[in-house]
Amino acid sequence: xxVAQLLSALASPDPTPGGGTAAAIAGAMGTSLLVxxxxxxxxRNNTDDEKAALLNARAALELIAATLSSLADADTASFDAVxxxxxxxxxxxxxxxxxxxAIQQALRGATVVPLDTLRACAAAIEHGRIVxxxxxxxxxxxxxxxxxxxxxxxxxxxxxxQINLGGLKDEAFKTATATEMSRLTEAAAAxxxxxxxxxxx
Amino acid sequence: xxVAQLLSALASPDPTPGGGTAAAIAGAMGTSLLVxxxxxxxxRNNTDDEKAALLNARAALELIAATLSSLADADTASFDAVxxxxxxxxxxxxxxxxxxxAIQQALRGATVVPLDTLRACAAAIEHGRIVxxxxxxxxxxxxxxxxxxxxxxxxxxxxxxQINLGGLKDEAFKTATATEMSRLTEAAAAxxxxxxxxxxx
Numbered sequence: 001x002x003v004a005q006l007l008s009a010l011a012s013p014d015p016t017p018g019g020g021t022a023a024a025i026a027g028a029m030g031t032s033l034l035v036x037x038x039x040x041x042x043x044r045n046n047t048d049d050e051k052a053a054l055l056n057a058r059a060a061l062e063l064i065a066a067t068l069s070s071l072a073d074a075d076t077a078s079f080d081a082v083x084x085x086x087x088x089x090x091x092x093x094x095x096x097x098x099x100x101x102a103i104q105q106a107l108r109g110a111t112v113v114p115l116d117t118l119r120a121c122a123a124a125i126e127h128g129r130i131v132x133x134x135x136x137x138x139x140x141x142x143x144x145x146x147x148x149x150x151x152x153x154x155x156x157x158x159x160x161x162q163i164n165l166g167g168l169k170d171e172a173f174k175t176a177t178a179t180e181m182s183r184l185t186e187a188a189a190a191x192x193x194x195x196x197x198x199x200x201x
Numbered sequence: 202x203x204v205a206q207l208l209s210a211l212a213s214p215d216p217t218p219g220g221g222t223a224a225a226i227a228g229a230m231g232t233s234l235l236v237x238x239x240x241x242x243x244x245r246n247n248t249d250d251e252k253a254a255l256l257n258a259r260a261a262l263e264l265i266a267a268t269l270s271s272l273a274d275a276d277t278a279s280f281d282a283v284x285x286x287x288x289x290x291x292x293x294x295x296x297x298x299x300x301x302x303a304i305q306q307a308l309r310g311a312t313v314v315p316l317d318t319l320r321a322c323a324a325a326i327e328h329g330r331i332v333x334x335x336x337x338x339x340x341x342x343x344x345x346x347x348x349x350x351x352x353x354x355x356x357x358x359x360x361x362x363q364i365n366l367g368g369l370k371d372e373a374f375k376t377a378t379a380t381e382m383s384r385l386t387e388a389a390a391a392x393x394x395x396x397x398x399x400x401x402x
Contacts, residue, residue, distance in 0.1 A: 002203050003226060003273075007266060010233035013240040019346030022230045025204060026350050029223045032211035039214040065208060072204075141364045145220030145357035149227050152353035156346035163342045 015083065020075035023156030024117045028068035030149035031124040033142050035061045040136040050134045057127040064124045068153075071117045075160075078110040082164075107167045111177060114160035118181065121154035122188040129191050132198035143199040147192050154188040216284065221276035224357035225318045229269035231350035232325040234343050236262045241337040251335045258328040265325045269354075272318045276361075279311040283365075308368045312378060315361035319382065322355035323389040330392050333399035344400040348393050355389040 001009075006025070009017050038058035046054065085102040089095045125147060132143045161181050168174055202210075207226070210218050239259035247255065286303040290296045326348060333344045362382050369375055 003207055004270065006204055007229055007233045007270060010230055011236040011240075011263070011266060013237060018237070018340075019234055019343040022234055022350060023346050026227045026230065026353075028208055029211055029227065032208045033220055033223055035212040036214060036219070039212075062212070065212060069205065069208060139219075141357075141360045142220040144360050145224050145353075148353040148356050149223060149350070152227075152346075152349040155349050156342075159342045159345050 016076040016079045017072075018075075018079065019156055020079065020114050020117065020160045021072045023114070023153040023160070024068050024072035024075055026149045026156075027117060027121045027124065027153035028065050028072065030121075030128075030146040030153065031061050031065040031068060033146035033149075034124065034128045034131050035065060037135040037139040037142050037146070038131050040139055042136060046134050053130050054134045057130040060127050061124060061131075064120050064127070067120050068117065068124075071113060071120065074113045075110075075117070078106070078113045082106040082110050103167075104169060107164050108170070108173065111161055111164040111168065114157040114164070115177060115181060115184075117157035118154050118161065118184050118188070121150045121157060122184045122191070125150050125154070125188050125191045125195060129195040129198065132195040140199045144196065147195045147199065151188065151192045154185065154192075158185050217277040217280045218273075219276075219280065220357055221280065221315050221318065221361045222273045224315070224354040224361070225269050225273035225276055227350045227357075228318060228322045228325065228354035229266050229273065231322075231329075231347040231354065232262050232266040232269060234347035234350075235325065235329045235332050236266060238336040238340040238343050238347070239332050241340055243337060247335050254331050255335045258331040261328050262325060262332075265321050265328070268321050269318065269325075272314060272321065275314045276311075276318070279307070279314045283307040283311050304368075305370060308365050309371070309374065312362055312365040312369065315358040315365070316378060316382060316385075318358035319355050319362065319385050319389070322351045322358060323385045323392070326351050326355070326389050326392045326396060330396040330399065333396040341400045345397060348396045348400065352389065352393045355386065355393075359386050 010022055035058060038054055038061060085099065085106040088099040088102055090099050128143065128147050128150065135143060158181055161177065165174055165177055211223055236259060239255055239262060283304070286300065286307040289300040289303055291300050329344065329348055329351065333348070336344060359382055362378065366375055366378055
């Protein structure tokens with residue numbers, strides 16, 4: 001899909017792709033920028049340990065960028081599944097029971113995907129902190145943009161988790177997911193603030 | 202350019218595309234999401250004035266999405282121009298003077314482009330406030346993601362304005378640009394906060 005097609009698809013009144021997909025792509029862009037900065041020739045006198053940490057962050061960020069790119073597609077698929085479940089027949093009691101089960105299953109999928117997006121963004125921000133601390137200073141503004149986009153993507157993903165969680169009935173799953181969501185959101189915000197401080201000009 | 206190619210290009214060690222382009226595309230995604238929400242069948246009992254305000258916002262947002270998409274390309278071109286100017290010969294005094302002039306001109310271009318991106322994001326957020334207040338409530342999470350991405354894009358654009366401004370010598374231009382940047386950043390933040398309150402579930 002071209003960038004122009006993506007923008008048209010987001011602007012169209014069709015419900016997918018929506019905010020979850022946009023958040024995942026923004027996260028993938030932020031992660032890719034961090035990969036770029038981690039690969040620049042160093043202008044800093046990093047110690048061997050710092051060089052190793054930067055290489056390690058780079059390898060992790062490359063995987064996360066690919067993950068977020070897949071999650072952008074998965075988000076659309078999971079939301080399409082929710083809408084398909086709502087369209088199932090509800091003529092008989094059997095229909096209704098099957099439909100309810102299908103809706104619950106689809107909503108669970110549509111909760112897990114943005115939670116994965118949030119997890120990936122939080123991990124990218126944590127590695128981004130290393131890039132902000134030890135990466136080439138001349139690309140500090142790229143690091144700032146990257147962390148800002150990842151932070152917005154993490155918040156957007158968390159909002160999508162919360163909305164789909166609202167329709168679920170499995171209380172154990174809801175509690176566990178809400179707890180994980182809070183933990184990841186807080187970790188992402190803390191690492192983002194630290195990275196932003198290091199990236200200041 | 203496909204989304205996959207964009208992500209690869211951002212991740213490559215080449216300096217362009219960089220944070221300015223990523224910010225403009227994130228802004229275009231946020232604006233496109235607002236266009237989507239403004240086009241949904243209304244589930245609200247909007248007054249005629251509110252319906253007109255929403256239609257007006259939609260028309261403006263469609264233009265802004267196209268503008269931000271162009272600015273993504275313009276950002277890459279303006280940064281390439283800066284690097285080309287730095288590569289000009291500096292053997293003679295004449296060379297040096299021509300090179301200095303070229304660098305100043307290119308840096309000015311690389312300041313104006315992210316300032317335009319910031320201006321477009323601020324305008325999208327202001328129109329997004331109307332969408333958050335009068336758009337379909339079922340898409341509130343899309344509005345939240347959109348405003349979050351636009352806010353991050355505005356901050357990223359402002360950071361790029363500031364960095365390129367640092368290399369400029371024309372004090373009158375620097376002062377005027379810094380003033381305009383502050384005004385736009387503050388307006389964007391204020392409208393974003395109001396829109397986020399309206400988009401809360």
